[in-house]
Amino acid sequence: MATAPLHVHPTAPLAARVLLPGDPGRALALATALFDAPAKMFNHNRGLWGYTGTALDGFDLTVQSTGLGGPSAAIVVEELCDLGIRAAIRVGTCVALDGGPAPGAVVAVRAALPMDGASRALGAREPLTGDAALTDELAAHADDEGTIVSADLFYDPRAHERARWAAGGALAVDLETAAVLSVARRRGIRAAALLAVAARGDDRLDAEAIAEAGLRLGRAALAALTPTPA
Numbered sequence: 001m002a003t004a005p006l007h008v009h010p011t012a013p014l015a016a017r018v019l020l021p022g023d024p025g026r027a028l029a030l031a032t033a034l035f036d037a038p039a040k041m042f043n044h045n046r047g048l049w050g051y052t053g054t055a056l057d058g059f060d061l062t063v064q065s066t067g068l069g070g071p072s073a074a075i076v077v078e079e080l081c082d083l084g085i086r087a088a089i090r091v092g093t094c095v096a097l098d099g100g101p102a103p104g105a106v107v108a109v110r111a112a113l114p115m116d117g118a119s120r121a122l123g124a125r126e127p128l129t130g131d132a133a134l135t136d137e138l139a140a141h142a143d144d145e146g147t148i149v150s151a152d153l154f155y156d157p158r159a160h161e162r163a164r165w166a167a168g169g170a171l172a173v174d175l176e177t178a179a180v181l182s183v184a185r186r187r188g189i190r191a192a193a194l195l196a197v198a199a200r201g202d203d204r205l206d207a208e209a210i211a212e213a214g215l216r217l218g219r220a221a222l223a224a225l226t227p228t229p230a
Contacts, residue, residue: 005079008064012040012052015060016086017225019218022073022093022176024049027065029211030091030218034061048076057226063218066090070118070150070179077180081187087225088184089134090193091217093210094148094174096200097166101144103205106216107171108135108142109193112178113149115165119178128181130192134224138194141220146171148195150178172197194221 019034021027024047031039031051039053042062050064064080066073077088094107101107114124127147129135139145149165151173156162165173177193184191196213198205205213 005082007046007075008043008048008050008079008083009045010042010083012042014042014080014083014085015052015062016084018062018064018080018085018088019221020064020066020073020077020088020090020180021214022066022068024065026214027051027063029214030063033215034063034218034222055222057222059227061222061225066176066180069175070116070152073176074118074122074179074183077183078187081183081189085189087134087190088180089138089191089221089224090177090180091214091221092174092176092195093198093213094172094195096172096197097162097170098201099166100171100200101197103197103200103203104209104213105143105197106141106213106220107148107195107197108139108145109148109177109195110135110145111147112181112193113147113165113170114178114182116150116152116175116178119150119182122179122182122186124178124182128178128185130181131190134190134192137224138192138220141223142194144171148177149173150175192224
């Protein structure tokens with residue numbers, strides 16, 4: 001008998017395809033915007049809100065928040081894998097490095113450098129790539145595409161590290177993508193990431209603009225996950 005998840009407590013069916021915002025509030029906003037009828041709450045344990053319903057494309061979809069940081073994201077994706085997901089797209093925010101995209105830009109992640117503890121604990125040492133077909137679909141809806149860095153610190157005082165990452169061609173930094181891709185690789189599911197730039201230096205989006213960017217991410221990710229007619 002399968003062991004019940006410790007952190008995700010399903011109260012509705014899980015879809016085989018999942019969107020993974022970090023923010024529980026964004027999960028609710030995406031469920032409101034992307035389902036053609038009121039969604040059923042999939043999980044509310046530990047404040048990790050999740051929802052399942054029929055999406056606007058007519059197929060089942062789950063939107064499940066991962067929380068903040070790689071360790072939380074890794075737990076959620078592991079438990080969703082135990083429950084049966086087959087494809088997942090992280091839809092979150094990032095902070096641009098010097099010379100990177102402007103706030104509001106949407107970035108399709110071609111590779112994530114694993115500079116966070118969670119992905120490195122999972123064995124990641126080289127850049128992590130997502131599912132190629134999903135990433136290509138996301139890139140068609142993005143303003144930019146390329147390499148990002150996943151780290152442990154949002155307020156990172158190590159200016160020299162950020163300068164080194166930028167000099168190496170990285171566009172931005174986030175907290176969860178490498179952990180999501182590491183678990184996906186280990187568990188054999190399709191995964192990719194689409195990120196909105198929330199800040200670059202002192203230039204930052206306000207709450208309304210971040211919410212609008214989140215909806216853009218969700219719509220693009222849903223399009224990437226829509227099954228192709230046979």
